[in-house]
Amino acid sequence: DSGVTQTPKHLITATGQRVTLRCSPRSGDLSVYWYQQSLDQGLQFLIHYYNGEERAKGNILERFSAQQFPDLHSELNLSSLELGDSALYFCASSIAGVPNEQFFGPGTRLTVL
């Protein structure tokens, strides 16, 4: 158990809908990262938040957004969902700085029908 929690575990929804994925980091970690894992692309970095502020963006679609709250939990919002958004979404947390070891949550499996 990494100490990172994610909810829900599974999400099934229809095209065009909007969903919210939630992540709670390990105790003491201020950084939260979101990654997407699909069969053909592997693990891809989406976005990084540190202590409530956006630090870096990766290959995140404009239909996707995230935020980190004062209690340090984070939410990833996915809207206007398409079939291709079906994937595993992972949250990771770490202490700040480079290099750092990132600890991953169990993931949310999103299926868009």
Add this chain to the structure above:
Amino acid sequence: EDQVTQSPEALRLQEGESSSLNCSYTVSGLRGLFWYRQDPGKGPEFLFTLYSAGEEKEKERLKATLTKKESFLHITAPKPEDSATYLCAVQEGGSEKLVFGKGTKLTVNP
């Protein structure tokens, strides 16, 4: 061009048959190279961090090494429970994001 390339894509071993997985990288200014283990449908589990060429780390049957262009994950006398996908990732420069390879799927048969 991929920054992190892992080979082979898949590897089948008999229990007790030692082997190595390769991770080659082309990033400049490497700050850290990370190995993770991922079981199907689960999140990646952190194994090792390597910071500089020549460094080695060990954990049970696993040993990770790093050169200026690649890293190896050596598996000695593997057991069926070592079956998983092993992922390599790098951090470069001042970026905190991890850039992952596509992984090596290891199957160890009893």
